Amino acid sequence: MGFCQTAVSKDKAVSLENAKAALVKAVGMGAELVVLGEMFSCPYATKFFREYGERFSEPLSAEACPSAKMLSDLAKEHGVWIVGGSIPELEGDKVYNTCLVFDSKGAVVGRHRKAHLFDIDVPATEGRPAIKFKESDVLSGGEQVTLVDLPWCRMGVGICYDIRFPEYALSMRGLGAKLLVYPGAFNMTTGPAHWSVLSRGRAVDTQAYVAVVSPARSEDKDDYQAYGHSLLVNPWAEVVVEAEHEPGVWVAEVDPAEADRIRMQVPTSFQKLGGLYVPYAARGAGDGAPEAKRPKL
Numbered sequence: 001m002g003f004c005q006t007a008v009s010k011d012k013a014v015s016l017e018n019a020k021a022a023l024v025k026a027v028g029m030g031a032e033l034v035v036l037g038e039m040f041s042c043p044y045a046t047k048f049f050r051e052y053g054e055r056f057s058e059p060l061s062a063e064a065c066p067s068a069k070m071l072s073d074l075a076k077e078h079g080v081w082i083v084g085g086s087i088p089e090l091e092g093d094k095v096y097n098t099c100l101v102f103d104s105k106g107a108v109v110g111r112h113r114k115a116h117l118f119d120i121d122v123p124a125t126e127g128r129p130a131i132k133f134k135e136s137d138v139l140s141g142g143e144q145v146t147l148v149d150l151p152w153c154r155m156g157v158g159i160c161y162d163i164r165f166p167e168y169a170l171s172m173r174g175l176g177a178k179l180l181v182y183p184g185a186f187n188m189t190t191g192p193a194h195w196s197v198l199s200r201g202r203a204v205d206t207q208a209y210v211a212v213v214s215p216a217r218s219e220d221k222d223d224y225q226a227y228g229h230s231l232l233v234n235p236w237a238e239v240v241v242e243a244e245h246e247p248g249v250w251v252a253e254v255d256p257a258e259a260d261r262i263r264m265q266v267p268t269s270f271q272k273l274g275g276l277y278v279p280y281a282a283r284g285a286g287d288g289a290p291e292a293k294r295p296k297l
């Protein structure tokens with residue numbers, strides 16, 4: 001599996017060239033499945049999502065959806081599967097944060113729309129810069145658990161903030177995923193604190209491989225500062241690969257049988273006590289607090 005942590009430019013053609021070069025390099029290093037980061041061809045800021053948005057329709061066209069068309073062509077040319085990071089997707093008057101998955105013939109075989117939107121407001125404290133972001137100002141959320149059958153195993157797909165929801169990971173696991181892939185773009189406030197621990201946590205929860213792939217950090221300090229640190233965690237929650245924040249390409253092996261072995265050794269899926277748990281995951285629920293207490297972001 002190849003991880004492409006690429007630089008994102010305000011010039012989409014440059015971002016696409018960066019992604020293409022990284023993909024070709026990953027293929028040259030032996031990857032059969034290659035993953036890109038969240039918003040790999042659009043600067044990560046709500047003001048850009050609509051402007052950089054692409055409208056998907058089959059057959060894919062370079063005019064309407066240049067990112068998707070390029071990935072489809074590369075998948076076909078190199079005979080590899082691609083998890084295409086994410087792209088702002090236009091449908092009607094809505095914009096989604098969408099990950100397309102391409103098979104080795106270039107066909108779109110999966111489409112995940114980020115389900116949990118990144119709406120947070122964290123004030124600055126010592127050693128931790130403030131971060132306020134409200135994707136829901138522009139984006140609409142997806143409503144599906146996304147699974148793709150790879151030649152090697154079933155893969156679940158989430159995007160970035162989706163990783164904070166164990167219920168989503170457990171849904172993918174419950175539906176048979178042995179590899180969970182999250183294109184993501186954490187930042188310099190939440191990244192150092194949560195990126196690795198969430199990835200390892202989801203690996204423990206699901207006893208699956210967890211791959212999280214970020215764009216590289218921008219050199220322009222006025223841009224959103226992506227944390228980088230693309231990671232692969234195995235089903236024992238060990239970090240197999242971890243990048244720093246610069247652009248780069250990494251390749252590592254995923255062995256789906258390892259998920260089976262860990263699941264038999266620590267058989268938590270057979271030990272669930274369905275009747276014990278409170279259905280906390282009801283849609284829109286927050287700690288049982290009345291609506292009036294919901295934070296206004």
Ligand SMILES: NC(=O)CC(=O)C(=O)O
Nearest residue numbers: 118160161185186187190
């Ligand atoms: N960018 C995101 O969607 C999520 C993120 O940065 C975080 O959860 O922290």
